[in-house]
Amino acid sequence: MKTDAQLKADVLAELAWDPAINPAAIGVSARNGLVTLTGHLDTLAQKHAAERAVRRVAGVRGVAMELDVRLVPEHRRGDTDIARAAVAALRWNSLVPDDRVQVEVDDGWVTLTGEVDWPYQLASAEQCMRPLTGVRGVTNLVTLKPHVRGLDIAREITDALTRHAEREARHIDVEVDGGTVTLSGTVDSLADHDAAIGAAFGTRGVTSVVDRLDVAG
Incomplete structure (x- = not known):
C-alpha cells in the first residue's frame, strides 16, 4: 500500500501529465487512499478531466471533488445562450435519441430530464454538456426504461465481468x-x-x- 505522501506525489504527477488540466489551480491531499482535490477551475471540462486523472492512479480508493468552476469573463454566457447551445449539442449527438432529453439552465447550471432506452444514451447526453462554454455544472436526471427480466440482467452482468476480468468477477456479488x-x-x-x-x-x-464495492488497500 502506498503511503499518503507517495499517493499525493503520484496524483500530482498525473495531473501535471494531462494537458487538459491546469495543475497549478488544484490542491491535492491524500489520506488512507482517499484523495481530495480543492481549488477553482475555469471550465467544467477541466474539472471532469481532473477527476478522471485521479481515478487512473493506482492506490486511489476514493475521490472527494471539492473543486468548483469559476468562469473567467470570456467564458461567461447567458442562460438562454447556454440552453440554445445545449439543445443543439443534443440534436447533433447521434448517440442521443431525438426529442427524448430536455434541458433547463439556471445560472450556468444545466439540468437534463427525460427518458432514454440505454445507459450509453444517458451518459452521452451528459458528456456533450461538459465542453460547452459557460456551463458551470450538470445535473443528469434522465431516467432509463427497463427492458429485460432481473434474471437476465444478473446473468449478463456476471458474463460481462467474467469477460473483462475473471479474477475480479469471483469477488463481486450481483443482486x-x-x-x-x-x-x-x-x-x-x-x-x-x-x-x-x-x-x-x-x-x-x-x-x-x-x-457497495470496497476497494482493497
Missing part, C-alpha cells in the same frame, strides 16, 4: 431488483471498481446501480 443492480464485494483498485460499475450500467435493462 437485481427490477432495473436496480446492487454490486457488493471487494476489488483491487479504483480502476477495477469503475470497470465493474461500467459493466453493470452498460447492461440492457439496468436503470440504476447501487455501489
Whole structure:
C-alpha cells in the first residue's frame, strides 16, 4: 500500500501529465487512499478531466471533488445562450435519441430530464454538456426504461465481468431488483471498481446501480 505522501506525489504527477488540466489551480491531499482535490477551475471540462486523472492512479480508493468552476469573463454566457447551445449539442449527438432529453439552465447550471432506452444514451447526453462554454455544472436526471427480466440482467452482468476480468468477477456479488443492480464485494483498485460499475450500467435493462464495492488497500 502506498503511503499518503507517495499517493499525493503520484496524483500530482498525473495531473501535471494531462494537458487538459491546469495543475497549478488544484490542491491535492491524500489520506488512507482517499484523495481530495480543492481549488477553482475555469471550465467544467477541466474539472471532469481532473477527476478522471485521479481515478487512473493506482492506490486511489476514493475521490472527494471539492473543486468548483469559476468562469473567467470570456467564458461567461447567458442562460438562454447556454440552453440554445445545449439543445443543439443534443440534436447533433447521434448517440442521443431525438426529442427524448430536455434541458433547463439556471445560472450556468444545466439540468437534463427525460427518458432514454440505454445507459450509453444517458451518459452521452451528459458528456456533450461538459465542453460547452459557460456551463458551470450538470445535473443528469434522465431516467432509463427497463427492458429485460432481473434474471437476465444478473446473468449478463456476471458474463460481462467474467469477460473483462475473471479474477475480479469471483469477488463481486450481483443482486437485481427490477432495473436496480446492487454490486457488493471487494476489488483491487479504483480502476477495477469503475470497470465493474461500467459493466453493470452498460447492461440492457439496468436503470440504476447501487455501489457497495470496497476497494482493497
